[in-house]
Amino acid sequence: MNSGDALKEWHDHLALDRRRSPHTVRAYHAAAARLLAALGEVDWTRIALLDSSALRGHLAARRGEGIGNVSAARELSAIKAFIAFARTKAGLAEAAAPRLRGPRVKKALPRPLTPDDAVNVAVAVSEDAAEPWIGARDRAVLLLLYGAGLRIAEALALPFDVLPLGDVLRVTGKGSKQRDVPILPLVRAAIDDYAAKVPYTLLPGTALFRGAKGGPLSPGIVQKAMARARAGLGLPATATPHALRHSFATHLLGAGADLRSLQELLGHASLGSTQIYTKVDAATLLDVYRSAHPRESA
Incomplete structure (x- = not known):
């Protein structure tokens, strides 16, 4: 062999x-x-x-x-x-696996955007686009990440068949596992706006979001568009498309969502992946405390 x-x-x-x-x-x-x-x-x-x-x-x-x-x-x-x-x-499925622990890796906390920054960056991306339909497309994608908590790969894998959108969208995530996520009116309107402006024919079974030449949209295009927008808004380098998903989770948790519901919305296989957002929310509150408390700001 x-x-x-x-x-x-x-x-x-x-x-x-x-x-x-x-x-x-x-x-x-x-x-x-x-x-x-x-x-x-x-x-x-x-x-x-x-x-x-x-x-x-x-x-x-x-x-x-x-x-x-x-x-x-x-x-x-x-x-x-x-x-x-x-x-x-080799037919040795019962053989003992090697026991070796990897190096300790300090898990960095996600850095969420504020609600205003999350919406503003989507607007900035739209205004900075070379063509109106591309701006509508990028705004729709980013609002899906923030408004519904999708991964960028999940958003770009959506087929045209999801239209017309209702109040709930069925998403296929990691491991081909499906979940239902609620769609806010703002997100639905953004996707409808893009679908009305895209110059290419959208057919059942084909990608909803298209690149400039008509093929499926690449994640790198969205990432570059957001990088330009965050520079214009003075946002940190951590303000990436994936940070919008973190922001969705953090803001829901801060508003009182329970971890189990959040796990289902995010499509996490294990609750442990979701629990990191309890630390994120605590860190956010600490930042607010440090900037606003009289003793800290004196």
Whole structure:
């Protein structure tokens, strides 16, 4: 077996069987390729039986290349998944997995925008666009992220079939899991405005949001548009499209939403992913306290 065949099987397993995101597939595929290159030969049994010592040596070599804690932790996670796949391929599914803990990674808190900034950046993106329909498109996408808590990939994957919008939108998230999210009148109006202005024919089964040449809209285009808008508004570099989703969650939690409901709205597989927003809200309140309390501002 050569490395190309092994990597193709791994890629197909991730993309088709596990339905991982394209970003995860690329990262895990690259980690497996580095491991196979280091081993010098490709054998499912040998990979399946790699122990903690071998993994520690591989990570040490990667550290020598200059990767930090976050990258090392991701590399270890990807390699462990690849070894588990190799155990299945080699018929050694019952073999013990290597025990090795990754480096401690301090999880950074998301930085939410204020409600005014979230809406203003969507307006600024619209006004800065080269054409009115592109401005309407970008405003609709950003309002979906903030008003409904969608991931950017979820918003851009929406088909034309979702129109006409009602009060609830069914979204397909990670792992092809579906969830229903409420659609605010402001968001619905923005999407209707875009649909009325887009110069391309929108057909059932095709992408709702289109690029300038008519193909499916790329996340990078939205990210660049928001980068220009935040610079014009004097917002920090943390004001990204994904920060709008964080803002949606933080503002709902601050308004009294419970964690379970928030988990469902965000499409989190585990409540632990949602609980980070309790810290975000506390951090936001602390910022307000520090800027407004007489003793702090004196």
